[in-house]
Amino acid sequence: MSICIRSPASIANLGPGFDIMSLAITEPYDDVYVEIGHNGNDYIKFVGDYLHYLPSDYKSTTMYPVIEEFRRITGLDFKVRITVRKGIKPASGLGSSGADAAALTYALNKLLGTNLDSKSLIRIAALGETAAAGVPHMDNVAASLLGGLVIINPVTGDFVKVEVPSNYWIVVVLAGSKVSTGEMRKLLPSAIDMRDFKNNSAYASMLIYSLITNNREILSRALMGDSIVEPIRIKFYPHYGIIKETLLKVGAIGVALSGAGPSLFGVFDSEPPRDRIDELLRKSGLRDYVLIITKPTNTGTREVPCNQLNT
Numbered sequence: 001m002s003i004c005i006r007s008p009a010s011i012a013n014l015g016p017g018f019d020i021m022s023l024a025i026t027e028p029y030d031d032v033y034v035e036i037g038h039n040g041n042d043y044i045k046f047v048g049d050y051l052h053y054l055p056s057d058y059k060s061t062t063m064y065p066v067i068e069e070f071r072r073i074t075g076l077d078f079k080v081r082i083t084v085r086k087g088i089k090p091a092s093g094l095g096s097s098g099a100d101a102a103a104l105t106y107a108l109n110k111l112l113g114t115n116l117d118s119k120s121l122i123r124i125a126a127l128g129e130t131a132a133a134g135v136p137h138m139d140n141v142a143a144s145l146l147g148g149l150v151i152i153n154p155v156t157g158d159f160v161k162v163e164v165p166s167n168y169w170i171v172v173v174l175a176g177s178k179v180s181t182g183e184m185r186k187l188l189p190s191a192i193d194m195r196d197f198k199n200n201s202a203y204a205s206m207l208i209y210s211l212i213t214n215n216r217e218i219l220s221r222a223l224m225g226d227s228i229v230e231p232i233r234i235k236f237y238p239h240y241g242i243i244k245e246t247l248l249k250v251g252a253i254g255v256a257l258s259g260a261g262p263s264l265f266g267v268f269d270s271e272p273p274r275d276r277i278d279e280l281l282r283k284s285g286l287r288d289y290v291l292i293i294t295k296p297t298n299t300g301t302r303e304v305p306c307n308q309l310n311t
């Protein structure tokens with residue numbers, strides 16, 4: 001029995017929503033082929049451009065904890081053969097690690113006939129993130145699984161999916177590097193000031209309202225209103241100022257770090273001017289960046305014909 005799953009990249013945090021918000025985007029995405037059986041050994045193979053960023057030992061991938069959890073839940077000792085065509089660059093802040101955990105969770109739920117609900121699928125996929133981030137954060141996997149903008153309570157697992165209006169565009173500028181999301185999480189304080197709590201809660205709530213109602217002014221302040229996490233992380237990203245200034249100059253409603261970085265994203269409500277962005281980024285001296293112009297997607301992990309996987 002086999003299945004092919006497409007899993008979208010995701011932009012976590014969206015400014016003030018650390019660990020509680022994430023947005024699925026149309027491109028890039030990973031395609032994951034999953035086959036289960038009773039014989040042989042487990043096998044995970046990556047194909048595509050990013051092989052040197054990925055673990056060679058399959059037990060270190062974000063898919064292994066998902067396999068183990070399905071074995072525990074079902075009591076079955078099934079074997080699994082997986083091929084992943086990586087379209088999402090690992091460690092770029094686009095939920096690359098979470099996308100495959102989400103794809104495999106979706107695939108095994110179908111192949112094993114477990115019929116788990118979305119809350120359970122998010123919990124299982126988040127276990128995969130332990131391999132990349134040291135903790136099972138739920139935001140990226142929830143958006144990859146469900147599509148749209150997902151708000152999740154990491155304490156209880158309660159979540160809502162917000163359908164994103166079709167007028168929005170997203171620009172991602174991928175530049176620089178990070179050691180890992182895990183390292184970028186270790187920088188964060190274990191307790192925060194109540195003033196910051198109130199600031200981020202207010203902006204996170206306004207972000208959702210203003211996105212749905214197309215309130216440009218509030219959306220702008222909300223997206224750029226994080227006073228807790230982003231101010232700490234940007235010290236490690238020298239390209240932050242140049243990219244933010246450029247995207248705002250060409251009409252972005254707001255700009256923030258994508259996930260734990262190093263990518264930044266800008267939200268637009270009309271088609272972004274690719275050539276102008278390129279010109280300004282080059283003029284400002286930024287080199288070795290990738291410019292991605294994409295859109296939010298309200299579709300999460302889904303089955304695709306296996307011939308599209310082209311492994």
Ligand SMILES: Nc1ncnc2c1ncn2[C@@H]1O[C@H](COP(=O)(O)OP(=O)(O)O)[C@@H](O)[C@H]1O
Pocket residue numbers: 053054055060061062063089090091092093094095096097098100101131132133179180181182259
């Ligand atoms: N299936 C996977 N896809 C991408 N990265 C993976 C995967 N499995 C393990 N990793 C590791 O996880 C790290 C990237 O994940 P992370 O730091 O969370 O960044 P991001 O989610 O932004 O791509 C890299 O060290 C990579 O080798």
Ligand SMILES: N[C@@H](CCOP(=O)(O)O)C(=O)O
Pocket residue numbers: 010012013018019020092093094095096137139140181184185258259260261
């Ligand atoms: N909420 C997490 C999101 C990490 O996203 P990634 O795409 O950078 O892995 C965090 O901010 O640590």
